[in-house]
Every structure is written in structure tokens, then in C-alpha cells.
Amino acid sequence: SFEVRGKTLGIVGYGHIGTQVGVLAESLGLKVVFYDIENKLPLGNARQIGKLHDLLAESDVVTLHVPETAQTKDMFGAAELAAMKAGSHLINASRGTVVVIEALAAALASKHLAGAAIDVFPVEPEGNGEEFLSPLREFDNVILTPHIGGSTLEAQANIGGEVASKLVKYSDNGSTLTAVNFPEASLPAHPGKCRLLHIHKNQPGVLARINDAFSKLGINIAAQYLQTSDEIGYVVIETDSAASQPALEALQQIPGTLRCRVLY
Secondary structure (H helix, E strand, O other): OOOOOEEEEEOOOOOOHHHHHHHHHOOOOOOEEEEOOOOOOOOOOOOEOOHHHOOOOOOEEEEEEOOOOOOOOOOOOOOOOHOOOOOOEEEEEEOOOOHHHHHHHHHHHHOOOEEEEEEOOOOOOOOOOOOOOOHHOOOOOOEEEOOOOOOHHHHHHHHHHHHHHHHHHHHHHHHOOOOOOOOOOOOOOOOOOOEEEEEEEEOOHHHHHHHHHHHOOOEEOOOOEEEEEEEEEEEEEEEEEHHHHHHHHHHHHOOEEEEEEEOO
């Protein structure tokens, strides 16, 4: 066993979770460095490093806190693991597609890495009756928590509160921030205005048709915000309150409309 005091923690992904990890790590006496694709304001004594491989070479422990995107898929393969400091440890509690499990198993077998703690995997059991299979199971120096690392009573209570809060925000103002299968949109409320929500197929010309229809009816758009995913478009619109019903009827006639309503 080793003491953490004086060791260097390298954080990959300095977002909401990464910054909190850094603050907690410093309270334990760790030096904190981080890598992010954006320039970030460090908290405490943390220090940003411009290149990922420089961080890997310096860190005694590397912890991953990145989202699942095309850019982060297989982000940590054989080359990245080889660039890590000999005898260091890897922690992945971000997404299962970020680390190439076979490459990690090879790095552990060669003893280049002293250990790992992994909470997420490319394929995870769907229920208690399904066996968890992974080449990492053979290693005594690896902690495996298949996506249950945050399943404390407090975490579950916080998740329940957050889900309820998100539903209330969508119901009250149409905000879909942090949605995982729907476009993320949020528009500040403007007093005295009517807010309409329009969900449509993501196809060219929808927003232009909305604006054209409103223009022909003499409806002034006070505010508008559009976001799209691969298949769905979602636009939040505010107009003068007296125009709510004509605006809704116009939206219902737009080709590609899936659902629309007056929020208030």
C-alpha cells in the first residue's frame, strides 16, 4: 500500500465532476494536474497541462471524467496506457467506451500499471442474473464496480431529486438541458410573452417555414432557440401573448411537425 499524500493526480476532463474530484484530492494532500480540450479556470492549486501525454507521464494516478462522444471513443488505448508513468494507477468512472479494455489488461499483465479501478465497461450486465464477464477479472490489483460505484443511498436520493427537478423545469419553461435522447435547449423567460414548444423532424427548412408563417400572420417573435439531434429538432419560441392561438395553429401546419403546444 502507498500513501496518497504528495502523489500527483491527473484528471482527464475538468468539468463539473473533474473539478470536484480535484478539490477533494487536494484535501487529501495530492497534487492535482488536469487536461481538458478547453482552457479551464483551475480550482485550488490545480494546474492545467496542455498535452494529454505530458499529464500521463507526470501522474501517479490518472482519473477519467469525460463524456461519451466520437472523440472520446477508445481514447485510452495501448499508446496512452504506455505513456502513463510506470507503476501508476488508472481510474475510469466516466464512460465504458473511453478505455480499450484489452489494452488495459495487457498493461496490467506486463506490470506497467500497478492497478486500476473501473466502474464502466463497453458491455455491462443488464440484471442481477447475468454474469459479468471481463478480462480484468483475473487481476487481484483491479477494483471492478460495474456501473454501481455511485449507488449509495445519498446518490440515489440526489438522482431522484435531480430527475424531478428536470421534469419540473421542462413542464414550467420547456428546458431540456442534460437530456440524453433529446435536443438540449433552454431559453430564459420574458415576462408578458407567450411561449410555444415545437418538436419536429430534423429536416431542412423547418425553422424558415416557422418564421415565414409567423411573418405572414404578423406575429412578432420575441425570442427563439433551436437545437437538433440526428432525427429530432426542438425549438422554443416566445411571441406576444395575444398571438398564442394563431401561432399554435401555424405551428401545427408546418411540414415535419411531430408535436407542439402552448406552454404559457
